[in-house]
Amino acid sequence: MxxxxxxxxxxxxxxxxxxxxxxxxxxxxxxxxxxxxxxxxxxxxxxxxxxxxxxxxxxxxxxxxxxxxxxxxxxxxxxxxxxxxxxxxxxxxxxxxxxxxxxxxxxxxxxxxxxxxxxxxxxxxxxxxxxxxxxxxxxxxxxxxxxxxxxxxxxxEREPSGFQHERTLSLKSWHVDKQGAFTDFSVPREAARGGTPGVLSTVNGEHAPTLELPAGQIVRLRILNLDNTLTYRLNLSGGEARIYALDGNPVVPRPLGKDYW
Structure with missing residues (x-):
């Protein structure tokens, strides 16, 4: 060898x-x-x-x-x-x-x-x-x-967290044109601001999906920004949402509020 x-x-x-x-x-x-x-x-x-x-x-x-x-x-x-x-x-x-x-x-x-x-x-x-x-x-x-x-x-967690239900939401913006071909992945002028936005966003690889959750139950949503350049403003309307962790680190639970960047 x-x-x-x-x-x-x-x-x-x-x-x-x-x-x-x-x-x-x-x-x-x-x-x-x-x-x-x-x-x-x-x-x-x-x-x-x-x-x-x-x-x-x-x-x-x-x-x-x-x-x-x-x-x-x-x-x-x-x-x-x-x-x-x-x-x-x-x-x-x-x-x-x-x-x-x-x-x-x-x-x-x-x-x-x-x-x-x-x-x-x-x-x-x-x-x-x-x-x-x-x-x-x-x-x-x-x-x-x-x-x-x-x-x-x-x-x-090493010990059970107490959450019986959870979902992982992977957010991604795609830089494609109307025929699905890739466009520029990063534009310097935009990168110096909030990032280079794509024309299509997905959650877990699907555009505007419907997420089924158990009725009347507390569900942990793990929200991940997997984008190459872009940041997001989150708005979870129609229900009560609280923040339990940021960047993988536990925090004192607090309301999400109107939106979160």
């Missing part, structure tokens, strides 16, 4: 980057056959999505959907994800808001080398804090996030 300089350098850093053929790709997140090495497999690959009715948009997806599949772990436990790159460009995964070793942070040429097409990388770290987080690349970020490489990461 021979090793490239790239593999040797990564091996010395304790990181697993190994060549992988693209045949037989599984476009989903699931338990691997060998659970001794990792808990989950997460594949980045092209995916045509219908954001504009009757037109296909060439998105990039984690686990066969955009935004990517929801990952879950419990506070204090290890999260082991084998990331497989089936794109035609290098990429990484950055775990946004998670306290972890630098080697697992997913910043190319700072904490790791980019994961090249056909390679995989094993991310392995303890999740110390409970909360609502997300994952995305730090390689050509505006474009890769803009094409759909974003996903939620939920770290459940």
């Amino acid at each position: 021979t090793f490239t300089r790239r593999q040797i350098l990564v091996g010395l850093a304790g990181l697993g980057v190994v060549g992988l053929g693209v045949g037989g790709a599984r476009y989903w997140l699931g338990r691997p056959q060998d659970v001794a090495s990792h808990d989950y497999e997460l594949i980045a690959a092209p995916l045509d999505v219908e954001l504009v009715a009757g037109h296909k948009t060439p998105a990039w997806a984690y686990g066969g959907q955009a935004p990517g599949l929801e990952l879950r772990a419990r506070q204090g436990e290890r999260l082991r994800v084998r990331f497989i790159n089936h794109l035609e460009v290098p990429t990484t995964i950055h775990w946004h808001g998670i306290r972890l070793p630098l080697a697992m942070d997913g910043v190319p040429y700072v904490s790791q080398l980019p994961v090249l097409p056909g390679e995989y990388f094993d991310y392995d770290f303890i999740v110390h804090d409970a909360g609502s987080f997300w994952y995305h690349p730090h390689t050509a970020s505006a474009e890769q996030l803009g094409r759909g490489l974003v996903g939620p990461l939920i770290v459940e």
Whole structure:
């Protein structure tokens, strides 16, 4: 067996980057056959999505959907994800808001080398804090996030929270035209303001969805802004809403009010 300089350098850093053929790709997140090495497999690959009715948009997806599949772990436990790159460009995964070793942070040429097409990388770290987080690349970020490489990461409390019902709402604005083709992912003049808005917004990958909730029950809504540039003003009308946490950190519960930026 021979090793490239790239593999040797990564091996010395304790990181697993190994060549992988693209045949037989599984476009989903699931338990691997060998659970001794990792808990989950997460594949980045092209995916045509219908954001504009009757037109296909060439998105990039984690686990066969955009935004990517929801990952879950419990506070204090290890999260082991084998990331497989089936794109035609290098990429990484950055775990946004998670306290972890630098080697697992997913910043190319700072904490790791980019994961090249056909390679995989094993991310392995303890999740110390409970909360609502997300994952995305730090390689050509505006474009890769803009094409759909974003996903939620939920770290459940070590002890039960008391919430019996919850939903994760992943907000994303898409930069597409009327035929579903991508437009500029970031406009400098807009980026200096509230961000570059797209013409189409989605919640969990669907435009203006209807969310079914149990009647008369308290439901925890985990609201995540997975956009590449944009900020939002939230308005939850028609019901009582309270804020229990911000950026994954618990706060003294308070009313949401008329709106929240």
